[in-house]
Amino acid sequence: MTTQEKEAAEPASKVDLPGESGGGGEIPTYNLTLKVRRYNPEVSEEAHWEDYELEMFGTDRVLDALHKVKWEIDGSLSFRRSCAHGVCGSDAMRINGRNRLACKTLLKDLDLSKPVTVEAIKGLPCEKDLIVDMEPFFQSYREIMPFLMNEGHEPERERYQSQEDRDRFDDTTKCILCAACTSSCPVFWTDGQYFGPAAIVNAHRFIFDSRDDAGDLRLEILNDKEGVWRCRTTFNCTEACPRGIQVTKAIAEVKQAVLARAF
Amino acid sequence: MQLHKYDVVIVGAGGAGMRAAIESGQRARTAVLTKIYPTRSHTGAAQGGMCAALANVEEDNWEWHTFDTIKGGDYLVDQDAAEVMAKEAIDAVLDLEKMGLPFNRTPEGRIDQRRFGGHTRDHGKSPVRRACYAADRTGHMILQTLYQNCVKHNVEFFNEYYVLDLVMTEVDGKPRPSGVVTYDLATGEVHVFQAKSIVFASGGCGKIFKTTSNAHTLTGDGMAIAFRNGLPLEDMEFVQFHPTGLAGLGILVSEAARGEGGILRNSEGERFMERYAPTIKDLAPRDIVARSMANEVREGRGCGPNKDYVLLDLTHLEPEHIDAKLPDITEFARTYLGVEPYTEPVPVFPTAHYAMGGIPTNIDAEVYRNSEETVPGLYAAGEVACVSVHGSNRLGTNSLLDINVFGKRAGIKAAEYAATADFLPVPEDAAQPTQDLLDLMRNGKGDQKVAVLRKELQDVMDADMQVFRTADTIHNALDKIADLQERYKHIQIQDQGKRFNLDLLEAVELGFLLELAKVMSVAALHREESRGGHFREDFPNRDDDKFMKHSMAYLDEGAETDSVAGIRLETKPVIFTRYEPMERKY
Numbered sequence A: 001m002t003t004q005e006k007e008a009a010e011p012a013s014k015v016d017l018p019g020e021s022g023g024g025g026e027i028p029t030y031n032l033t034l035k036v037r038r039y040n041p042e043v044s045e046e047a048h049w050e051d052y053e054l055e056m057f058g059t060d061r062v063l064d065a066l067h068k069v070k071w072e073i074d075g076s077l078s079f080r081r082s083c084a085h086g087v088c089g090s091d092a093m094r095i096n097g098r099n100r101l102a103c104k105t106l107l108k109d110l111d112l113s114k115p116v117t118v119e120a121i122k123g124l125p126c127e128k129d130l131i132v133d134m135e136p137f138f139q140s141y142r143e144i145m146p147f148l149m150n151e152g153h154e155p156e157r158e159r160y161q162s163q164e165d166r167d168r169f170d171d172t173t174k175c176i177l178c179a180a181c182t183s184s185c186p187v188f189w190t191d192g193q194y195f196g197p198a199a200i201v202n203a204h205r206f207i208f209d210s211r212d213d214a215g216d217l218r219l220e221i222l223n224d225k226e227g228v229w230r231c232r233t234t235f236n237c238t239e240a241c242p243r244g245i246q247v248t249k250a251i252a253e254v255k256q257a258v259l260a261r262a263f
Numbered sequence B: 001m002q003l004h005k006y007d008v009v010i011v012g013a014g015g016a017g018m019r020a021a022i023e024s025g026q027r028a029r030t031a032v033l034t035k036i037y038p039t040r041s042h043t044g045a046a047q048g049g050m051c052a053a054l055a056n057v058e059e060d061n062w063e064w065h066t067f068d069t070i071k072g073g074d075y076l077v078d079q080d081a082a083e084v085m086a087k088e089a090i091d092a093v094l095d096l097e098k099m100g101l102p103f104n105r106t107p108e109g110r111i112d113q114r115r116f117g118g119h120t121r122d123h124g125k126s127p128v129r130r131a132c133y134a135a136d137r138t139g140h141m142i143l144q145t146l147y148q149n150c151v152k153h154n155v156e157f158f159n160e161y162y163v164l165d166l167v168m169t170e171v172d173g174k175p176r177p178s179g180v181v182t183y184d185l186a187t188g189e190v191h192v193f194q195a196k197s198i199v200f201a202s203g204g205c206g207k208i209f210k211t212t213s214n215a216h217t218l219t220g221d222g223m224a225i226a227f228r229n230g231l232p233l234e235d236m237e238f239v240q241f242h243p244t245g246l247a248g249l250g251i252l253v254s255e256a257a258r259g260e261g262g263i264l265r266n267s268e269g270e271r272f273m274e275r276y277a278p279t280i281k282d283l284a285p286r287d288i289v290a291r292s293m294a295n296e297v298r299e300g301r302g303c304g305p306n307k308d309y310v311l312l313d314l315t316h317l318e319p320e321h322i323d324a325k326l327p328d329i330t331e332f333a334r335t336y337l338g339v340e341p342y343t344e345p346v347p348v349f350p351t352a353h354y355a356m357g358g359i360p361t362n363i364d365a366e367v368y369r370n371s372e373e374t375v376p377g378l379y380a381a382g383e384v385a386c387v388s389v390h391g392s393n394r395l396g397t398n399s400l401l402d403i404n405v406f407g408k409r410a411g412i413k414a415a416e417y418a419a420t421a422d423f424l425p426v427p428e429d430a431a432q433p434t435q436d437l438l439d440l441m442r443n444g445k446g447d448q449k450v451a452v453l454r455k456e457l458q459d460v461m462d463a464d465m466q467v468f469r470t471a472d473t474i475h476n477a478l479d480k481i482a483d484l485q486e487r488y489k490h491i492q493i494q495d496q497g498k499r500f501n502l503d504l505l506e507a508v509e510l511g512f513l514l515e516l517a518k519v520m521s522v523a524a525l526h527r528e529e530s531r532g533g534h535f536r537e538d539f540p541n542r543d544d545d546k547f548m549k550h551s552m553a554y555l556d557e558g559a560e561t562d563s564v565a566g567i568r569l570e571t572k573p574v575i576f577t578r579y580e581p582m583e584r585k586y
Helices: A062-073 A135-143 A163-168 A186-190 A197-207 A215-222 A236-240 A247-261 B015-025 B062-072 B079-099 B138-152 B221-228 B286-298 B319-325 B327-337 B398-420 B432-443 B450-464 B471-488 B502-526
Strands: A029-038 A048-057 A092-095 A098-101 A116-119 A126-128 B002-011 B030-034 B113-121 B126-132 B156-159 B161-171 B174-184 B190-200 B239-246 B263-265 B310-313 B346-355 B366-368 B374-380 B549-561 B564-573
Touching (some): A029 A062, A062 B450, A098 A236, A135 A197, A197 A247, B015 B138, B062 B113, B079 B138, B113 B286, B161 B221, B190 B221, B190 B398, B239 B327, B286 B310, B327 B346, B374 B398, B471 B502, B502 B549
Parallel strands (some): B002 B190, B190 B374
Antiparallel strands (some): B113 B126, B263 B310, B366 B374
């Protein structure tokens, strides 16, 4: 990371802009079939697929399509969403069989000649339509003690940390706890007791933080039979992460750290 | 109906709510009620930084920060509050670092700092590096760090509990809070939480507008609940429009992009901010930049096929610099607009971003029930509140600061008050108004749809209550709001179930939005001057003789303000300590 670069020269007062700067032009429209797996135990114990024919714009995302259904066709369609630009982590779901955030998946990037399928993420109990019970996921997160523990006496000002030490765990600080990784993991699907990638990512964030003193404790927890050794390196998690975190790599680094400490 | 009993109840689990919970939870039995999971809160969308005069990279002090905050707010800031915030900013940042927040570092290993709009050295001489940051996800790191520390301290959360009402009990003829009424999204059950202290930290109301950086869930619930319970709302006419929303989408592109050297250009390639703010140019405060951009577009120098946006140019910056300092926002441009910021300028236009107004409080986060008296046991902090540290225009980074400083104060004060106070009785029928409201929504058989009404509201607010306002446009908005409020009585929802009935909650939220839009518009109509985020083309100058005061809006069925029925407008004096109002130039 570079800091305190030398002052850059003042940018020009006027430049010639390239033609058609910033994209533009007419926004194309698309027709598509959105196929949503509906489930409402108040109505039926059985889930079923429902098709919706929609006309959408090229800049729309899957979340816009879901909103169109909810707001114009069927108000009972239920899903979580908040920020709508990929930072809050509310709307992880299975889109065409892959875990994605609905608000970060542009329709134009999908094959619209076939129905776009949307269903709840797997491995967590479905509550209604695209909403799952997140509690088991957060339980695993809490178990790895996701907070800084430092035994030294508190300095008056900030603790110092070199840029290299800060960079060491940068990637895993990006996690938004959306559960896209954990619920894409085949091990987690068959064994809900497995901590899962997200909990390990968040352990990594502290284990490799030079300010933290509880790495050994977390490594001991993750050396458990439901810990890092359950990972089969299928890379589903890395592919699923909407934040681009190298999840499998982080898990591998935690495995190496466990071995290095040799419990 | 289930009844719960806690010493302190905190409504909302964003930055302010969780910062309060960390303090309160260690001192008193505390529950946090939140309509979304804590880590989903919109604090996490804040990008650029949190200012504090640490002076880690250049000379700085909290007095300069105080001055910038007051001038930035066009002198409508309560100066005692700005002083508290700027002074306590330093500990607020250090607290977060000790809690584990991974700030970017200087080569010496200290917390790094960068420039931000309106933050200057020595009272406006030049931009100063004051914003502490973690890449362009500072808000994300604050939200995560506070949540982590809530986990550490075993804070008790009630997730997906929508607070829909405040229970007030008369004591010696004065209103006092005794609890809140909540709706559990998972089951559809109504719960009452009895508490000695109640802290509102439920965020803003950006969804009044169509083009907004705010989350779908920011529907002003806390503000509207306070208002419906007879409490005033302060300075609601002041809304911040952030200059750089992605064009057409409103998604935020942090001011850090300009802090790191990005500049704005019009269709002629001109760096037009040189004309509007010759000294600090693109780093002028947000209200000035947003108006300048809108003006360029109005005068025909907008870009794109409809000439309706300007460009944020980062192309003269090194790609490595962009990757290190602005990774997320450049990815937004790629994902949502298909623009490569290394080589192409990014289309941007102002987006509704922040409510400067809200529930009035003093510097201890105690809620005012009129211009003099506070309500013992009732607190508010963060965007829902108006301390007022932001006056008529908030400086960038000061909201992340506000939630930390006043969230902490609210948590401590609420717990201290609870230690000395008794529970007040909650009336048997406390939940009845909420039940009635929900039944009304659920059983409505009219022909009006929530999504249609909401869209019409957002369209008219974008058209008539955005960066330029006149009496005519505001009247137009008010007429439309009245029409929508009438039609709102005839809505029908489709979901009749108990579980996760978001259809029902969206209907309730629309009621909040309509109510607040009306307050906002009435206050804007009455303020016949231009100040900070409120710009009246028919009154383009600041008028200190008539309007150097806070507006206080009350729900009052018998009242009339500027021929609009139902709202009583009063005023509250601005608190001055050492800064005389001056003309605001940059």
